[in-house]
Amino acid sequence: MSRVVAQGTFDILHPGHVHYLREAKAMGDQLHVIVARAANVTHKPDPIVSEPQRVEMVEALDPVDHARLGDPDDIFVPIEEIDPAVIALGHDQHHDIEKLEARLAERGIDCTVERVSGREPDEDELLSSGRIIDRILQERG
Numbered sequence: 772m773s774r775v776v777a778q779g780t781f782d783i784l785h786p787g788h789v790h791y792l793r794e795a796k797a798m799g800d801q802l803h804v805i806v807a808r809a810a811n812v813t814h815k816p817d818p819i820v821s822e823p824q825r826v827e828m829v830e831a832l833d834p835v836d837h838a839r840l841g842d843p844d845d846i847f848v849p850i851e852e853i854d855p856a857v858i859a860l861g862h863d864q865h866h867d868i869e870k871l872e873a874r875l876a877e878r879g880i881d882c883t884v885e886r887v888s889g890r891e892p893d894e895d896e897l898l899s900s901g902r903i904i905d906r907i908l909q910e911r912g
């Protein structure tokens with residue numbers, strides 16, 4: 772039974788998230804998702820949706836076997852607990868594969884890191900939580 776880990780903020784869900792989670796699930800038998808703590812989302816505005824609500828919605832998605840909130844201080848703690856064969860990085864996640872692999876090796880965690888493709892929006896599709904929020908503000912603000 773090989774486990775795959777996916778991770779992200781998952782603030783307002785959209786088909787780009789479904790694409791990512793389906794592709795991640797296809798990399799193994801069981802998909803575990805680590806949902807980022809609001810305090811660790813530092814490179815964009817704070818999430819709108821609460822931490823438990825983001826976990827509940829991700830866990831309800833078909834490809835997901837288990838979702839949990841991330842560790843507040845050390846991103847390797849949940850990885851050590853889950854012990855995955857693969858970490859699936861999203862197409863736009865800022866982590867560098869080689870650096871991440873080096874830090875995993877330092878911690879004695881034996882798993883590979885793979886990058887998942889992005890899904891490009893067709894006309895009228897909104898495949899980004901930030902873009903959905905921008906559209907709401909434009910049209911209803």
Ligand SMILES: Cc1cc2nc3c(=O)[nH]c(=O)nc-3n(C[C@H](O)[C@H](O)[C@H](O)COP(=O)(O)O)c2cc1C
Binds near residue numbers: 779809858
């Ligand atoms: C392997 C890995 C493990 C992570 N573990 C945690 C964690 O335990 N806690 C957390 O708050 N964020 C964790 N993150 C970070 C977030 O999931 C996320 O990448 C970051 O907050 C940026 O959000 P975004 O990818 O949705 O843009 C982890 C990221 C990676 C790549």
Ligand SMILES: Nc1ncnc2c1ncn2[C@@H]1O[C@H](COP(=O)(O)OP(=O)(O)OP(=O)(O)O)[C@@H](O)[C@H]1O
Binds near residue numbers: 780815863864888
């Ligand atoms: N269009 C997309 N195609 C494929 N993967 C996606 C897409 N959008 C998000 N993801 C992936 O889903 C995971 C969670 O992403 P995140 O919650 O940051 O979504 P986002 O919609 O890109 O957010 P924001 O618009 O606020 O930056 C990440 O691994 C990210 O790469």
